[in-house]
Amino acid sequence: xxxxxxxxxxxxxxxxxxxxxxxxxxxxxxxxxxxxxxxxxxxxxxxxxxxxxxxxxxxxxxxxxxxxxxxxxxxxxxxxxxxxxxxxx
Numbered sequence: 001x002x003x004x005x006x007x008x009x010x011x012x013x014x015x016x017x018x019x020x021x022x023x024x025x026x027x028x029x030x031x032x033x034x035x036x037x038x039x040x041x042x043x044x045x046x047x048x049x050x051x052x053x054x055x056x057x058x059x060x061x062x063x064x065x066x067x068x069x070x071x072x073x074x075x076x077x078x079x080x081x082x083x084x085x086x087x088x089x
Contacts, residue, residue, distance in 0.1 A: 025049070025081060042082060049080040 025045060033044040053076070054068035069082075077084040 046080060046082040050077070050082055053080060 028045045028048050031044060031048070035044070050069050050072070051065050053072075054065040057068060059065045059068050069077075074084045
């Protein structure tokens with residue numbers, strides 16, 4: 001059940017409408033974003049994907065997740081729908 005108004009929930013497709021072929025990114029896009037709109041820098045999908053990737057590689061704290069994200073290769077961040085730097089240094 002959605003915590004937001006019914007009209008907002010009707011605009012977002014349900015998991016049933018996505019079908020079995022829907023990937024993780026499409027399913028995560030259905031999550032309601034509880035964060036305040038002021039100051040948002042990254043989409044919720046990106047944050048969840050980066051955090052999940054960091055935990056899968058052994059991160060066990062918020063600090064470790066942040067360190068993993070800071071040290072992640074640019075191509076990995078691009079695949080996780082996160083902002084990445086296009087300049088090569």
